[in-house]
Amino acid sequence: MTAATEESKLKCAGFRCIHCGWRISRLFMQYSPGNIRLMKCDNCKAVADPYIECEFMIIFIDLILHKTKAFRHLLFNMLDLEKIDIKGIVLKAGLMYFILDACRLSLSISRNGAQDASRSSLVFTWTALKVLLDVLLGNFVFVSVLWTGIRVILKLNYYMPRYIEILLAVLVSSYFKMFLLVMMVWDFPPAAIFIVDIFVLSSNTVALRALTQLGTSTCIGLLSSAHIAKLLAFEWLLH
Incomplete structure (x- = not known):
């Protein structure tokens, strides 16, 4: 083809x-x-x-x-991708996605050890700025890897609406991240974060396969690469 x-x-x-x-x-x-x-x-x-x-x-x-x-x-x-305001939905879904990613990073930071109480306000401000920067850069890496892979595999030119549709599919299929809000309230083992990540990856794979008609193994490889790149970016920025 x-x-x-x-x-x-x-x-x-x-x-x-x-x-x-x-x-x-x-x-x-x-x-x-x-x-x-x-x-x-x-x-x-x-x-x-x-x-x-x-x-x-x-x-x-x-x-x-x-x-x-x-x-x-x-x-x-x-959703009827031809008629909806897809950019508006992507912006709203993207904002929620960033908030949930910020929750994930906050959970990871909080498990690295307690902070000095005498510097709590300074530590909180620095941590909030660091989390915001990490989320922005980490998701920039994720989107870059995902769109590059999509462009190579589907041999797309620069047809931006199609890339936005794929991004929307990934965002709406990441609903398992909502469990991170629960983890902010109740204590969970550290492995629970990675369990949520696995469910998000599997859900993203099915959504991408439904949207693009690509094979399951291709979708898994593409999304795994993007998620791993984002996690590595998170870890590098955190340390």
Whole structure:
């Protein structure tokens, strides 16, 4: 497949069949209020998106279970990447992502030992500035590695909307980071931080696979490289 063909295919970000990823024009036909008929996919002949009739809690459970169908529904049919203000959502999701990363770094710093109480205000200010700088630089490394890998693998040019869509998929699939807020209140073993990191990596992999149709091993390798680069940046900056 040529680069031009691949880029033309990637620009088609409308409704998709959650089973095979085929583009469809509509998800359902509405005859009257409350009376709809779900459309079938022309490619696989299955109902394109049965999640339309499901409660959000069912969708959320399937997201936790890492089902590719649930991520396709979320990214293509629920968010509708062609029509939403994707930049605004990315900025809000990115802000939350930075806050949760700051929580992770704060937990790592707090486990390195207690600080001198007589210098608590100075230490707090310095720690806050250091965490902010570390989060910004660490995520800059993460995005740089991820976008470079995507550009090489998919042979994209500088089609920025596509990179933003991939970034959005990574951000919304990092919901396991919310457990870090709980860890700020209750004590957890240090290994719990890395367990959260593993779940975030696996969820990011499924979301990237649902969005790009890449193989599982390719997505794992790409995201593992980006996450490892970010963790190494964190460790280097912390020490």
